[in-house]
Amino acid sequence: MQSFTRHTGVAAPLLTDDINTDQIAPILHSRGLKEDYKAMLFHRARRRDDGSEDPDFVLNKPQFRDTGILVTGHNFGAGSSRESAVWSMLANNIRVVVARSFADIYRENCLQNGVLPVVLTAGDADVFVARVVAVNGAAPFTVDLVTQRVSGPGGPDIGFEIAAADRTRLLEGLDDIGLTLKHIAEIVSWEKRAARTQPWLQETNDSRR
Amino acid sequence: MPRSLFDKIWDFHCVGQRSDGRDLIYIDRHVLHELHAHHAFARLEKERRELHRPDLTFAVQDHTVATKPGRDDGTNPSGTAFIQAMRDGCRKNGVRLFDIDDPEQGISHVVAPELGIVLPGATHAVPDSHASTVGGVGALAFGCGASELTHILATQVMALKRPKRMRVRLDGRLGAHVSAKDVALRLIAELGVAGARGFAVEYAGSAVGAMPIEQRMTLCNLNIEMGGRSGFVAPDEATFAWLAGRPYVPQGEMWDRALAVWRTLTSDDDAAFDSDAALDCSDLEPQITWGTDPSQVVGISGRVPEPAAVDRGRRAAAESAFAYMGLTPGTPLAGLPIDRVFIGSCTNSRLPDLQVAAAVVRGRHVAHGVVAMVVPGSSSVKREAEAAGLDRVFRDAGFFWGESGCSMCAGGNGDRGEPGERCVSTTNRNFENRQGPKVRTHLASPATAAATAIAGRIADVRQLLAGAA
Secondary structure, three states: OOOOOEEEEEEEEEOOOOOEHHHHOOOOOOOOOOOOHHHHOOOOOOEOOOOOEOOOOHHHOHHHOOEEEEEEOOOEOEOOOOOHHHHHHHHOOOOEEEOOOEOHHHHHHHHOOOOEEEOOOHHHHHHHHHHHHHHOOOOOEEEEOOOOEEEOOOOOOEEOOOOHHHHHHHHHOOOHHHHHHOOHHHHHHHHHHHHHHOHHHOOOOOOOO | OOOOHHHHHHHHHEEEEOOOOOEEEEOOEEEEEHHHHHHHHHHHHHOOOOOOOHHHEEEEOOOOOOOOOOOOOOOOOOOHHHHHHHHHHHHHHOOEEEOOOOOOOEOHHHHHHHOOOOOOOOEEEEOOOOHHHHHHHOOEEEEOOHHHHHHHHHHOEEEEOOOEEEEEEEEOOOOOOOOHHHHHHHHHHHHOOOOOOOEEEEEEOHHHHOOOHHHHHHHHHHHHHHOOOEEEEOOOHHHHHHHOOOOOOOOOHHHHHHHHHHOOOOOOOOOOOOEEEEEEOOOOOOEEEOOOOOOOEEEOOOEOOOHHHOOHHHHHHHHHHHHHHOOOOOOEOOOOEOOEEEEOOOOOOOHHHHHHHHHHHOOOOOOOOOEEEEOOOEHHHHHHHHHOOHHHHHHHOOOEEOOOOOHHHOOOOOOOOOOOOEEEEOOOOOOOOOOOOOOEEEEOOHHHHHHHHHHOEOOOHHHHHOOOO
16 A cells, blocks of 8 residues: 655645545446546536536636645545545545545545545634635645644644554555454464354355255 | 443454554455455455455355346446456355356345345445445444455455444334334434444344344445444344244254354343434334435425525535425425336345335336336345246336346446436435436335335325325
8 A cells, every 4th residue: 555644735625515435436337347537536526417527616627626635524435335436536646635524434445545534623624624715726735644734825734633553554554454464373263263162153054055 | 341232243253453453353254246346356366365264255246237137247238347357256266156147146235144144143244335234134244445355355354443332222113114214214314324423333122123134134224324334233033033044054053052142142231332322113104315315304294394494514415405306495205206216225125125015016007107127136036026926016017127136226237217317216325326317316115116106206105005196
């Protein structure tokens, strides 16, 4: 996994709550194993009914073409567990999502891919959103995971909290599977114990065969 | 110390703690589907990793398979590559696959319990947010993404942060033609789409105890629609009777041993919960969504709410839903003309769901101009329904009777509505564009969906059956 230390980019305000993964990464009719994740991001929201680009959608506005930080509302990433909803962010170089809160599975998928999910305190979030709206893409913000600060135009740095373990994992770009496989002996001994105490959990037999 | 059922299952399955503080939770049963499996197989191959326990891993073709009779890999061209990639990965890695033509193929969340692959007190993972459907038999399930799926294949554990515990008590006797779907929709309306975020939810209470297992699965299926990753019902004698004799459950003496353990799978009397919620279901009428998230719900006799009646924080979402759904505040839901009805999905496609719908439809005909579909949740459900003659009931009434799969729930197989159509659906998400671009989805129970198909308008099944329609 790619590590995350700091990311500088234009911050785009998409200030609705409950944006779901069907919106972020819609299932499109023509698809294949090699998907165009860059084009997938908010594919429908970006377009009008006739298929042309909707100039009013925030990511289509000239100043937000190169957005690096998405700023949004409560419960971002609700719904389907599809990881394409994070891959499509990465494909567009959006490495940070600042939300009022995240859906559980979406947040986990972010951590798995080196995308930083940031939740500010309610007061700081109000201030940050106002600054993002005021600067309107004219200057970038920087989100630094080392110092746990957001800096940029319109005011002083804003600190944010993140669980120490999540921070380390992102900073070091840790290989999640490798981390777990250090415990393979414990896994195997659990299996032996379960095979004794609840053997039906450790076997799957079709009784008709 | 008294423990909740969640604590008992979690603690039993906790293999150890990782250096980052996450618990390693052993996954007893892992079920893949073709939409995400290829990512995992490709990554394992690239990283030269092996499956730790292929024998505890199953795969089902469900998301992209066509529902057309006589279907094959190519019937839905956008699914072909996914179907074949999973087949290939399963063959190389020794995973039991329920392929597109397998007599037991179906939606993973329907197939796993009906074959007895998932068991009470077992942990279960699927790369799909509706994994907790199997909470209906007392399993603890986790929906996950593609990276976590790969992680489970390589290690057979998930690295998780312990969720908080919530208990939802559902009491009272459900009225006629009111089902778990109506209860769940009401609950989501009360608690909100993020009401269970961060929690593992135990559903308890007399209304849950009285629910047949299939309805408990419907209830647990919708847990994610209020933000909860895991939701379950403590197994009881009804659960054990339901499971007995299914192909993959333990047999003979092993069944008796398992049963002795399963009978201990309850929350202790004084177990602590981090959150408690309750709903009295006695006076509940059939429920239906009016908006574009599953919390925007009213009773079937209700109206699209006035903005002033909506919580301030939810008003913008309501306004946007009015526009998308083409509805004005104050409009009664019952009587709204519809174009399409879909009965199916992991939420409501098990045999009793189809029996309920067929009882409404029998001897009647789908209204002129309405497209109505029934898609059984598994090929086994389809076969059993056909043996009982339900396919004839539906076909005679003008329904399409399809092969099993996820179908119009997310439209991943090409089954979808036309722009602007209003659709009453027994699925789980009424999100914008989910059932096709610009399709307006109303979520409801199989009984309500069936009555609506007959009336051509959103209908109160109780009135239809009383002859009022």
